Every structure is written in structure tokens, then in C-alpha cells.
Amino acid sequence: MCGVVGIRRFDGAPVDPELLAEMGRRLHHRGPDAHGVWCSGSVGFAHTRLSIIDLEGSAQPMAGAGEHTHIAFNGEILNYRELRAQLDYPFTTSGDTEVLLAVYQRYGAAGVARLRGQFAYAIHDARTGETHLFRDRLGILPLYYWATDRVFAFASEIKALLPVLDSPRVDTASLHDFLAHRSVPAPYTFLTGVRKVPQGHHLVVRADGTLRIEPFWTLPSAQETLRVAPREAVGLLDDALRASVRDALVADVPVGAYLSGGVDSSLICALVAKQRNGEGLHTFSAAFGDERVDETQWARLAAGIVGSDHHETIITPENFRDDWARLSWHRDAPLSEPADIAVFRLAELARAHVKVVLSGEGSDELFAGYPKYRYARATRAAGALPSGALRRLEQSLPARGAKLSIALRAISEPSYAERMRGWFAPFSSHERARLLGGPPHRSVLEPYRDGTGDTLRRMLYADVHTWLADNLLERGDRMSMAASLELRPPFLDHRVAELAFRLPSSVKVRGGVTKWIVKELARQHLPAGLIDRPKVGFKVPLDTWFRGGLREMAFDLLIGPSSFVGSTFDAAAVRRLLDAHAAGTRDEQPRIWTLLSLEVWHRELRANTGA
Template sequence: MRRFDGIPVDPELLAEMGRCLRHRGPDDEGLWCAGPVGFTHSRLSIIDPGGSAQPMAGSNGTTHISFNGEILNYRELRRELAYPFTTRGDTEVLLAVYEAHGPAGVRSLRGQFAYALHDYRTNETHLFRDRLGIAPLYYYRSDTLFAFASEIKALLPVIDSPRVDTASLHDFLAHRSVPAPYTFIDGVRKVPQGHHLVVRADGTVHIEPFWQLPTAGEVLDIPPGDAVALLDDALRSAVRDALVSDVPVGAYLSGGVDSSLLCALATELRPDAELHTFTAGFGDARVDETSWARRAADLVGSTHHETLVTPEDFQRDWARLSWHRDSPLSEPADVAVYHLARLAGEHVKVVLSGEGSDELFAGYPKYRFARTTRVPGLPRSPLRHLETRLGAAQARLTVALRAISEPTYAERMRGWFAPFTSAEREQLLGGPPERTVLAPYRDGRGDALRRMLYADTHTWLADNLLERGDRMSMAASVELRPPFLDHRVAELAFRMPSHLKIRNGTTKWVVKELARRHFPADLVDRSKVGFKVPLDEWFRGHLREPAFDLLTGPSSFVGAVFDRAMVRRLLAAHDSGERDEQSRLWTLLSLEVWHRELRRRVELPDLPADATAANVP
């Protein structure tokens, strides 16, 4: 925290903020105050567990740091720096890098990180967030203070009257999350991925990127065989770095290509170390991949563990995990990831995960239709008529029709993951959005696939999957490491031509070719299931009554703010089996559950009787 009004930072207030993050660091805590500046820290001890207490001071007494994450090349950097080290950890390396190179030293780091560093010499406070946005970093600025934290809940003690940012309702209905720099809490912002923020004594804030993905002009003409070899080298280096730890490291293993490949590389790089792997099942044969995970575990020789997630788990944990997420749960898999992390936490403190591979190397089915998305939007009326005639079994075709009917190229790209079309969002909320968050969909360059991957890396990945992975894992006090998001792998991905990602109709071709070196064809080539939960049946069974009550009851936030008749039609169509509306119902229910939990924990203004998106608290 930093104050601009001449009042010293209140250590009690700082301690209250720190207590909100105790789950992120149950091993140790620390607090430092010096007049108008103060840091607090909750530590999950992974590197140098017996030392490296934070906040930490630099050797010359002119710098202080609070750091979340891991610098995976800290040993290499340590050998290069002339600095009087007193610890064996990576936190002190950050101080040494800053003293040697200033803010530009962040470019030498490999890993996942969010850290704040105060420099007495310039009287500036610097915030850094890693290149792909693996580690979270939020801030709040008023006329008198600037506060920052790894989670939004830690900022609420400094906000006099927290309010929902109603402009984010449109964003959430389009993304299932809120794109950077915005959040669901008015005035709270995210530091975007790969950015450096500077706070000065006069209260001014300056923010700029220190890293960006390679441009379209940097794409290389790589033969297919060379591309596979380059990916092998880059991913091996990333996994080797991700295994850097002074505590045990495990891995999530779904039996899909990405997690299986990471586990194969991990066991090759550490042949004498036991690897614990973890998977979740749902008791539904349509989406259960536990048999594939067991087979992959047998092939790599890991010690495998499983957990079963039930509808009762969802009902019990939904509200609490919404609080941990600091926003509505974007997908049902959020709850499953938490249970997976809790299982992992019984054996390890760090887990490897396959996040990022789909967005970098084109793993989703929609990427096959990237060029179609560039075609000018087709008339909405006939497509809407066709869409209404599709039954629940044609849910994927329904998604495609909604996406290609959007009026602009940017909206059509966004539409593939959007629960509601732009027209439906306006109908639900009674008007158009107050702001645009379409920059990632407009800023990409190159062919259609590359543009779609660029957009998804900056939105779906950063603001949805990585937030989910961090919050649900940290709710169980476990650190998540995604080797595919090592920046060297990401840079290689964006230097590869699109025809090496989708080849002869095969998505994620280059990754699958590498996986063939370790696994049989049936595991590599099986249809992608993803981390799905059988909500379609649950909403007609165990979760039916809660869904109707939450969305249409007299105290419903969604019922008061959104078009109630439209919400009722969605519920009725799904309940009858006429349509599969699980994704849209989940989006609305998640918003309702989150808002109720926020009101329970934080004093919000009462909901007005004539509530609309323009005046909700």
C-alpha cells in the first residue's frame, strides 16, 4: 500500500488485508511499514523454505519487495550477479536484478511472478506481472492511496463502499469473465499480463508492457519435422524449469495430450524421482476420462490418485469458491479444479498443468473455422430461426450459428466462447455496453487462425483459465505451474506458421506429433473431451430446484437486473430437454451465487426495487 496524503500506512489495516490472503501462504507471514509505504506478505514456502522471509529489504537498504510466484532461472541469475546474498531463494535474486539493471531487469526473468518493489532513491513503487499472466495482480487507487494485492478480496478493507462495476455485466455475459484491466468491483483493476506499473509520490500511475507476443512479421518458414524438434527442446526446457523446487512437485493428468506429454517429459527429466499425478472424475461416462488418465499414468510410471466430484460437491462449495475466485465461477470445472487441487495438496505443494497449449497451438475445434469467422456476418433472422429448431443434441452447432451471425469480425471471434450473443446481451441488460473490451480481437495481425489465437491468449486464457487455475489451486494452498506458458514456448508458438498447428484437419498438430514419441496413437488421436462436467443432467436433476429458485426468486439479483422473461425461457427450454442451455444457465447462476456471497461477506447497498444494470449496487 502507498498513501499520498501524508498519513502513515496503518499497520492494522495492512494486517487485515494480509489475513484475507492467508490461504495463499499458510506457511509464514510478514509485514513492513515505513511512513507512507507498507507491504504485507503471506508465504507458501516452496523455494528456500527455511529462509527468504518477506517482505524483504535489499542489501543497501534502499529497496523493499513483496513477491508472489517463482523465478525459475533464479540460480542462473544468481551466478551472474555481484550481490551479497544472504538467502538461498529467488526473492533476493529479484532485489539483486533490480539493483543491477533497474526495472528493465524484469526481462531477464523466467517464471511466473507478480511483485511490488519500492525504491527509496526514486520514491517510486514498481509493480510487475509475468508475461502470460499466470500470477494475478490487482490494484485500487483513490485520491489518498494506492493499494495492490494478489486477490481482490484483500483490497476490500481499503474501499469505503464496494460496489459492483455494472459495466462488467456485459463483459461477463460475453466472456464468462471480465477482461483486463477491469474487474467486477468498481475501481479495482488488473495489471495486464506482461506489464510494468509505476506509482509515484504525487499519486500518478504509469503502466506499460515490458513484453509482447511475436508479431506476424516474425513468423518463420519451418519444416514440419524441425517444428516438432524445436517444440521438444523448448518444452523440455520449460518442464525442467518448472520442476525447480525445494518441495515435492506433482502433475494434473487428465489423459489428454497436453497433461500426458508434460508427465512423460517430467519422468524423463527426473527418472529417479517419484511423480504423483492427479485426476478428477464425475461418474458420467460421457465426460469421464479417468480410464485414459490411468492408462497414461501407467505409461509414464507415475503414482496416480483420483477424486470423484458430485452434484453435492457443487452445491456445498459453489458459494465459498466464488468468494475465492473474486468473481462468478466462469465454468463448472472451477469446482472440479478445486477438488483436484485439494487432492494434490495431500501429497505435494506444486503441480504441473497443461494450461495454454490449446490457445498457443490451436487445440479447440473452433479453430478449424477461423477463416469462416472472417466472412461478413450472415443475417441474424434466418440463423435465429434455424437455431431455435436445433435440439439439445446439436449444442455445438448452435454455438457456431451464434458466433457466425455476429455483426463484426471481432464479435464473431468472441462469439465462439460467448454464452450470449451481442443482441441477447442487450436484451438481457436493456441496452448496449458502456465500454468496449474488444481490443484483443482487433489488435491481432496475420492470418485468421493467428488472430484468433492472439485474442484467446489475451482474454480466454489470461482472464478465465489462468484465474481459475490460480484461485482454485491457491484455495487449497497449492501452486500451479503451466510449462506450456513458459515465454520461450509461447514465443515459439507465435513464430510457427498456422499450417503446423492445424494440419489436414488435425488440431494442435505439432503438439500431437511430439506426443507420438511417447504415447500410442489411440491416446494421441482420441477426440478431445476437455475438463467437462455433466451439468446438462445435473440441471434437470439435483440442481434443478436451486437453479429455478436462484434465478427467479424474489431476492434474485439476476431476476431483478436482467430480463426476467428471457431467463425463465432459458430455464424452461433446458428443463424440458428441448435445448441444451447448460452453459448459459451456468453463467447466470454463477453471477447470482457470487453476488449473494459478496453481499453476505461485504456490506453492499441494498438492491433498489427498480433495479437495472444502470443502478445496481
């Protein structure tokens, strides 16, 4: 992966190369191997490089043949060798960056449809006067922009845009979004005027300052569902995932894999081992010193099966205190999950051995891996239930009823879209309005309304466009890049994603078993005990930590005199959350985490910008 930035002025003034260089320096962690700047009048790009392919060549920003086009590219085009063989172009390098310039010269902006991989890149075309920005189909890699009538700027991370912002301000409308999603859905961000290019979109900037943004890819519709038998579906997934893993191993540097001991990462590692004939695989896992969420025995079992050189790290409460602030700076937003910090520590461990790592991210959202998917139909039907009574029941539950609390908050929401969103929401719509003194001024519910087909398919569609894109993939990118490590998720090859949405829901949740099709494929490589055990996920034992070593920090940050959360939200409601959790009468750790993350991020923003 790399870091890209760019500026385009509409007032005729030249771009300042030192300003571009300063923006690029803020992305040094994304590309510590090389830096570059290109300027031509009112347009300029900068680039920081993490060298993965064509290590000695492919310096960026790169000019195309004839010097009419220039590119700044972040990502990996995994089919670049195939594309190169099809193109009549005067290549001077052996990497994938120049292939993008050749594809653009041959096919124009529509050439993006021919790419496989993960990417966020900009091409300026001096002949048309247009600047094109592209973000990959699933949103694996980030791309942000800011526009006024005088200037357009883009970057891989928001921090690189700060030198060109007039005065960074928190977008208060995003606070509602954050309390509902643990992140801010595209195209919005936490900063007023800063936008993210949505997954699978193409943005065109013209010389007169006008912008046009449109999707270049969408998931298959419900009408494209295949009529296949369950065993045939498993075979189709096997073919698609093998092809994706084969592509994901394209690199001129060592490639390793995360291995939690769960089904997804274990299956990916098994397929890598098959591809490599069991040679040279490093795997990495993390533990938390709490037997309730400890999966290390399963990770070791899987490592033994695939024959990997396995490495482990232990995450402690001290890691949270030490890393929280600086990782909030890396995330450019509140850490959405406690696992963010654990993912960084895991990336740090992996970077000591490899430069690229594969993960199992995306399987749950494509193939229905979470427990909530069993209740997709009930989520739609729950509108007939009395929401007030459900809320009162939820509020009466003790700490041991935390899982039931999540379900009751979700099904008590007033609309079908809100109920789908409610399964992952730390706070219900009723609670958000109380905390912030009123309802939201805008809606970001489109992904929950735009899905088609049966109830499970609609829930998966929403999660791919929100939870996956704006939370999990954003976390994966920022935490791996904080360690200068490239992350590749083979489940999110667009061919696998398209297959997932063409397969019937009956092979995803089957006989009450979630992610049935993935588990059936995994049975060809892994023991039943690993596949059929209860799902744990990458959980951090914050319920205990917030009653112990992190308790004092939580109270100080959330109800202290300088607290952003305490002054912006209903302070009495925040205090009740803290007191109930500390007393052990309620398990409020997901909500306390959400508020604490917001507070820590805001303090970092204020320290770095004065906002």
C-alpha cells in the same frame, strides 16, 4: 505461490500496520507457512508465504542491500540460480526473492525482462520515490489495484483490497463483459474502481499519485514468423518444452502433475518422467460419474506409461452445492466454468501429497487445440451471411444441437471481432442487449482487433489475451490457492509462447487436425489411441444435473424474489431458458451456469460487504 498486499498514501499520513495485517490475513490460504509486514511512513507491504524455495530463509517483505529497496513477491523465478551467478550482490539467503532485489539493483525496472517463471511482485525504491508493480508475461499470477487521489493499494486477490475500499459496488458495465467472456477482461473487474494489472505489464506509482502502466513484453508479430518444415517445427517445440519442464521442476518440496488422460497433461507427465528417470512422480485426475465425459481409463493408461503413483477423485452434484459459494469467495468473481469446482477438488487431492503441481494449461490457446480453430477463416468470411436468419435457425435447434448452436451464435455476430469472441460467449451480443436492456457502454474488443497475420493467428492472439489470461489462468490460480497448492503450467513458459507465435499456422491446424504439432511431439512418448481420440476436455455433466439434483436450486436462485439476476436482467428471458432446459427441448446448461454463477457470487459479495 504467495499472497502480496501493499498500500501507498499520497496525503502524507502513515500506513496503518494493522490494516496491512488485516489485508494479509485475507490471503492466508495463499501463504499459510509465514506472514510478514513492513511499513515505512506512507508506504507498506504485507506478505503471506507458501514456502517452495529456501524453506527456512527468504522471509518477506524483504529489504535490499542498503535498505533502500523493499519487495513483496508472489511466484517463482525459475532461472534464479543462473541470475544469481551473474550478479555481484551481497546475498544473505539462498532463494529467488533476493535475486529479484539484486536484479533490480543492477538493471532497474528493465531487469524484469531477464526473468523466467511466473510472478507478480512489488518493489518500493526509497531513492527514486517510486513503487513498481510487475505481472508475468502470460498472466499466470494475479495482481489487482485500487487508486484514488489519497491512496494506492494493491493485492494478489480482490478480497484483500476490501478493507481499504470506501464502499464496494458492482461495476454494471462488467455485466456485459461477463455475459460475453464468462469473466471480465483486463484491466476491468466486477468492482467499480478495482483494476487488474494486465499480463506482461509494469505499473509505476510515483509520490505525487500519478500512475504509469506499460507492457514490458509482447507476443512476436506476424512478421517474425519462421520459415520451417513441419518436422523441424516439432523439434523446436521438443527443445523448448523440455527446457520449460526442467525449469518447472525447480523446488525444494515435492512436485506432482495433473493427468487428465488428454494429450497436453499426458505429454507434460511423460517429459517429467524422462527428466526424473521415472522416479517419484505423483499424478492426479478427476471424474464425474458420467461415462460421456469420463477420461479416467486414459489417465490410468498414461500413468502406467510414465510410471507415476496415480490418484483419482470423483466430483458429484453435492460437491457443487457444498463448494459453490465459498469458491466464489475465493475467485472474487462468478465461477466462469463448472470445472472450477472440479479443479479445486483436484487441487485438494493433490495438496495431500505434494505442494507444487504441473498442468497442461495453455497448449490449446498457443497451438490451436479447440475445434473452433478449424473454422478461423470461415469466422472472418461469415459477415456476408444474414445474421437474422442464422439467429432464427439457432433458436429452432433441439437439445441435441448444442454444438451447432454455439457455431450459429458465433457466426451470426455483426463484426469480425464479435464473431471471434462469439465462439466462447455464453450469450450473443443480441441476447446480451436484450437481457440488460441495451448495448454496452464500453468496448473490450481490442484483443480481437489487435492481432496480426492470418485468421488462425488472430484468433489465437485474442484467446491468449482474454480466454486464457482472464478465465483459465484466473481459475487455475484461485482454485489451486484455495487448497494452498502451487500450480505451474510448462506450456506457458514465455519461450514456448514466443515459439508458438513464431511458428506458421500450418503446423497448428494441419489436414483438419487441431494442435497438430503438439500431437506429433506426443507420438514420441504416447500411444496413438490416446493422441487421436476425440477431445473431451474437463467437462462437467451439468446438462443432466440441471434437470435433476440441481434443478430446484437453479429455479430458486434465478427467479426467486431476492435474485440479483432476476432483478437486473430480463426475468422473462431467464425463465424461458430454465423452462426450455428443464423440458429437454434445449441444452441451455452453459447459459444457466453463467447466470447462476453470477447470482451465487453476488450473494457472497453482499454477505461479506453489504454491497
